[in-house]
Structure formats: structure tokens, C-alpha cells
Amino acid sequence: MNRKAxxxxxxxxxxxxxxxxxxxxxxxxxxxxxxxxxxxxxCGKTTLLRALAGVLPCQGYMxxxxxxxxxxxxxxxxxxxxxxxxxxxxxxxxxxxxxxMLGRYAHRSGSxxxxxxxADRAAVEDALRRxxxxxxxxxxxxxxSGGQLQRVFLARTFAQEPQIILLDEPANHLDLRYQAALLxxxxxxxxxxxxxxxxxxxxxSLALAFADKALLLEEGRAxxxxxxxxxxxxxxxxxxxxDVRSYMKRMYGRWE
Amino acid sequence: xxxxxxIGLLFLTAxxxxxxxxxxxxxxxxxxxxLSIAAGRMFDLPLPDHIPAGYSAMVLDMRxxxxxxxxxxGASLAVCGAVMQSLLQNPLASPFGxxxxxxxxxxxxLVIVLGLASAGLGTFLLPxxxxxxxxxTVFLVLFLAAKLxxxxxxxxxxxxxxxxxxxxNAVMSLLATGSPAHAQRIQLWQLGSFSMREWSAVWALGPxxxxxxxxxxxYAGELDVMTCGEEQAVAMGVxxxxxxxxxxxxxxxxxxxxxxxxxxxxxxxxxxPHVARRFFGAAHRRTLPACALLxxxxxxxxxxxxxxxxxxxxxxxxxxxxxxxxxxFLYLFFAGRREG
Numbered sequence: 367m368n369r370k371a372x373x374x375x376x377x378x379x380x381x382x383x384x385x386x387x388x389x390x391x392x393x394x395x396x397x398x399x400x401x402x403x404x405x406x407x408x409c410g411k412t413t414l415l416r417a418l419a420g421v422l423p424c425q426g427y428m429x430x431x432x433x434x435x436x437x438x439x440x441x442x443x444x445x446x447x448x449x450x451x452x453x454x455x456x457x458x459x460x461x462x463x464x465x466x467m468l469g470r471y472a473h474r475s476g477s478x479x480x481x482x483x484x485a486d487r488a489a490v491e492d493a494l495r496r497x498x499x500x501x502x503x504x505x506x507x508x509x510x511s512g513g514q515l516q517r518v519f520l521a522r523t524f525a526q527e528p529q530i531i532l533l534d535e536p537a538n539h540l541d542l543r544y545q546a547a548l549l550x551x552x553x554x555x556x557x558x559x560x561x562x563x564x565x566x567x568x569x570x571s572l573a574l575a576f577a578d579k580a581l582l583l584e585e586g587r588a589x590x591x592x593x594x595x596x597x598x599x600x601x602x603x604x605x606x607x608x609d610v611r612s613y614m615k616r617m618y619g620r621w622e
Numbered sequence: 623x624x625x626x627x628x629i630g631l632l633f634l635t636a637x638x639x640x641x642x643x644x645x646x647x648x649x650x651x652x653x654x655x656x657l658s659i660a661a662g663r664m665f666d667l668p669l670p671d672h673i674p675a676g677y678s679a680m681v682l683d684m685r686x687x688x689x690x691x692x693x694x695x696g697a698s699l700a701v702c703g704a705v706m707q708s709l710l711q712n713p714l715a716s717p718f719g720x721x722x723x724x725x726x727x728x729x730x731x732l733v734i735v736l737g738l739a740s741a742g743l744g745t746f747l748l749p750x751x752x753x754x755x756x757x758x759t760v761f762l763v764l765f766l767a768a769k770l771x772x773x774x775x776x777x778x779x780x781x782x783x784x785x786x787x788x789x790x791n792a793v794m795s796l797l798a799t800g801s802p803a804h805a806q807r808i809q810l811w812q813l814g815s816f817s818m819r820e821w822s823a824v825w826a827l828g829p830x831x832x833x834x835x836x837x838x839x840x841y842a843g844e845l846d847v848m849t850c851g852e853e854q855a856v857a858m859g860v861x862x863x864x865x866x867x868x869x870x871x872x873x874x875x876x877x878x879x880x881x882x883x884x885x886x887x888x889x890x891x892x893x894x895p896h897v898a899r900r901f902f903g904a905a906h907r908r909t910l911p912a913c914a915l916l917x918x919x920x921x922x923x924x925x926x927x928x929x930x931x932x933x934x935x936x937x938x939x940x941x942x943x944x945x946x947x948x949x950x951f952l953y954l955f956f957a958g959r960r961e962g
Contacts, residue, residue: 478840
């Protein structure tokens, strides 16, 4: 691979309590690349994302843009990696602008009562415009539709200005139109050569259409990891325990 | 309206409530007279002729400390409520609802029954035991809730809090029955009372309230981020475990101290943050100061009602806040149900 590695994971193991879910996993994501993590329910996809985001303690070595993650503070790590999950209803009445401004937390200085800076406001405005919610900035997040809300969360993720965005089924419960727009914004965002995306998607077709690299997870171990082009379909069949291609053909056949 | 203007209005309202609370009683003292009496004491000036000599002591040594104590308690409880709600991402959580106040009250009742309160070190022992038991209750409730339901949903946390709260109250009643000498004081405690009108209480609670509120304000940014949920908060750069531990402890300290002096007063910590958020938005750097002013004003007015509605008897302050708070809680609960 000639492109620079943005995210490197070596011998990663983690889990909950005594149960190990991810076993000795190694993979790389290059700059500008979009990785999708595939596997059946319970194979450890979300656990892997949680470990990468620093939510879950883990063993092994992880590196983002050349810096070892274990040596970073939570704030420094958040400047490199952001996590976007499927939306949940916010419980408190922030405006869209305020909600996106929360993404700037990691960039605040350590002073006693830190305030918003010019850079914060610029990043928030850019994120709001990029995701098409600038017009909604004064609205309350509690009164947005699911699609609008997910765009606000995407804006917050952009405002965090990470180099790596982790996605945890971000397109779930979204109308088709919003799904397409969401993935389009993420594709644009990754076009910058110092960024990459790693995501878990519920929908395999969606995942393979969005990503250019796939990591197949079987019971917490890497079954395969490589470009989506030339992905060995027998691996997919083994992973999901069924003939994936013919199922998809039947499913999507009516659109031919 | 600009936030500054709104906060200014709140300041004025709070000041007016303090004057009203001090002025109204068995005899009415007009606001102007209160100010001249206060100025007289502070700057050692002679009193105007139309003010009877006894008024000075009545206003400054009986009414003012009581009103200030009510204000400080209201402010402390409201701010603690707002912080607790954000920490648990649960707009229905509050120190009272989680049993923290009852736990603190139980600790205080134990100190009273064991006869330690009257000793010289009682002044410090009572708040200390009260805040330690408040702390224990917070962790007990959260531990139980997490055991029962890994997601710690609204309903679980509230139910567990209610169970613990009822249990602590029952033990307090037992203690009251078991030691008739202290029964009255404990019963007074269970529904809260400002009848302990002493400056010493104001001097103890005042600094605690100011310091803890400033501490919360310093964490306003973290609190905002924590409303997004624990996982998101970590991914956005908050050192969750450390910050949450510190803030929970601060909540327990302030609630415990307030309970030690005035007993258990419910619902202030639930109602006030909601009202504050409605007018000031959810951002903590605005909501927390608003909570302090609104909560203080609210409790001063409740205490005024408690003293004046049924003379010569006093209604327990906790009854007044519960009369207002319980319907409000139901309203929030059902409104939340409809939306989500």
C-alpha cells in the first residue's frame, strides 16, 4: 500500500469484564480510505468501534496519524477520532447551533472558565453549512425530525475536526433520501487526504457501496480485510451463513 | 430578550422576594425600613425615629437569617438538581427523587438520636454525617439501578430512588418513634423547616453553596457534553469517570449540607431546573446561575406561604413544595411520554 496509514490497529483485544469480544485484531486504514466493518450480530463490530473511540479499555497497539493512542489524553484523542452513532432523542433543549458547538469541547483550552473562540465559531458554521442545517441553527434539537437530527449529529462530528470518523450504524432509521445525503457528505469529507472513515452499517449493500475497503469480523477475529473490489464473496457467505449474492439479487432484482 | 437582561430581572426578583420574605410576618416591616435597619447595623448608624427599637433584633436576628437560609437552600437544591439531571441525561432525576435528601436526613437523624448533635462538635458533625450519608445514598442508588438495568433507563433510576427514599424515611420514622425525646425534631426534619433561624446555619451553608456553584460553573462545558450520553461524552473528549465522580460528590456535599440544616425539601430540585431551562435554554453556563436565583426566590416565597397561610401554625415547607411539585412531576412525566 503506497498511501499513508491513518489508522493502525495491531493485536487489539478487548471486551466487557472477563468476556473477551475482540481477539488479537490487526488492520490498517489508509488516508482518504473508507472502511466498512461487516459481520453478523454479536461479532463485535460495535465493541471494536467503542475500543477505537476510547470508550472501552483495551489491550494492543493503536495509532492514529502516526501517534500512539495510548499516550494521549481523552481530549487529545477526541481531536483525532470522533464517533457518530445512530441518533438518540436529545433530552435537553439545546439549539442546533449549541448542539454542534458541543463538538468543539476537545479544542477548548484548559483555562478555568473556557470560552468560545473565533476558530470554534468558524468550525461550527462550516459544519452547519456542510450538512445543510445552517438554516435550522436557532431551532431546538428536541423538535427536529430524525433525518434533521442525524444531520445535526454529523455537523457536531465535523465540528470536532477529527481526522478519523467512526460510524456506528449512522443510517439506521433514516429515510432513503437522508441516508444518501449522509453518506454523500461523509464521502466528500473523506476526499481530504488526511482523513479516513471506519464504519459499521446494518445494510451490507449500503456498506459495500460506500466503502472502498472491508473488514470482515467473525466472532471478534478478522476473517478478511481488503479492498471492496475483489472481495472474496465466499468469505461473505461464510460470514453470514448464507448465499449473500443470490439473496441480494432476489431482493434487489425488481429494480433491474 | 438578552440573557444578561433576563439574569438582571431575576436578580431584582430575588431581591424583592428577600425583602418581602423579611417584611411579612406577625408585624409588617416595609422594605424601606428593612434597608435602614440593615444599613444601621452594618454602618453603625442610628435608626430613624419611626422604627420601634425591638424591630432591629426581630428583622436582623430572626427573620433575615431565616429568609437567607431559605434562599440558600433553594439555590443549592435547584443547582444540584440541574447538575444531577445532566449527569444522568435524565430530566426527571433529582437529588430528592434519587433518595439523596432522604439518605442525608437519615444520617442527620441518627446523629440526633445518638445525642451527638447537642455536643460542641455537633455543629460540624451533623452536616458532615449528613453529607457522607448523602454520598453513600447516591452511589447505592446508582449501583442498584445499574445492576437492575444496564442501560439505566429513566424509569429504573426513578423507581430505585423512590424505593431507597421511602426506606430511609421509614427508618427515620422508626427512629422518631423509638426516641420520643427527639421525635419532634426528626418529624420536623422529614418535611423540612426553616424555623432554626440562626446566623450560624447561614454562615455554614452560604460559603458551601457559593463554592460548589462556582465549581459546577467551571464544569459547565463538560456538563453540556455529558448530556449527549456517556459514550459520546468520552468520544468528544470528556474524562467521564473523573468528572462524573467529582460532580456527583459535589452534589452530595451540597445537598447533604443543606439537608443537615433544614431537613428534606423535595421537588425544588426538579421544578426549578425545568423552568430555568425553558427561559434560558439548556446551556449550563446560563442555566446554572438562573437555577440558583430562581430556586432561591422560589423557596423564599414557599416559606412565606408556609408561615402566613395558617397562622399561628406553620405548614411544613416540604408539604408546600410537594403540593406544587407532585403535579408538575406528573405533567413532565406524561409530556415526556407523549413525545418519546
